[in-house]
Amino acid sequence: MRVVLQRVSRASVTVGGRVTGSIDEGLLLLVGFTPEDGAAEVAWMADKVSGLRIFPDDDGKMNRSLDETGGGVLVVSQFTLYGDTRKGRRPSFVSAAPPEVAIPLYEAFVAALRARVRGAVATGEFGAMMEVELVNDGPVTLVLERTPGGAS
Numbered sequence: 001m002r003v004v005l006q007r008v009s010r011a012s013v014t015v016g017g018r019v020t021g022s023i024d025e026g027l028l029l030l031v032g033f034t035p036e037d038g039a040a041e042v043a044w045m046a047d048k049v050s051g052l053r054i055f056p057d058d059d060g061k062m063n064r065s066l067d068e069t070g071g072g073v074l075v076v077s078q079f080t081l082y083g084d085t086r087k088g089r090r091p092s093f094v095s096a097a098p099p100e101v102a103i104p105l106y107e108a109f110v111a112a113l114r115a116r117v118r119g120a121v122a123t124g125e126f127g128a129m130m131e132v133e134l135v136n137d138g139p140v141t142l143v144l145e146r147t148p149g150g151a152s
Helices: 039-051 099-116
Strands: 002-015 018-023 026-032 053-056 062-065 072-077 121-123 131-145
Touching (some): 002 039, 026 099, 072 099, 099 121
Parallel strands (some): 026 072, 072 121
Antiparallel strands (some): 002 018, 002 026, 002 131, 053 062
């Protein structure tokens, strides 16, 4: 499981001219899965995201977590996070989970975040062509990864 996390002042996702999710201060998460990912990776990632101390305290140091700020989360599925560009000019996506595997994992991840985060948890639309807008705060961008079996 791979997540590109961006601390944002605001973010939204639009599908076909309709806003499907938006947040103010919080985190935008671009999320991809492999066929081997499961419940353990989802739970680990939800705990990691909700507990990361990447928001500024009164001294401007990254010392506060999402739970401490009450910020929101916008979760956007993105299978292209597992695009392999080592050969040729066209990415290969064979490492990305197919929809029948990825959709339940995505839904479980969103549910796990909703159980852990005080703020709003909004989403894009799985498999849709989405327009994502954000104002990156900092900028702060991290790549989080959890592989089956616990290696990260």
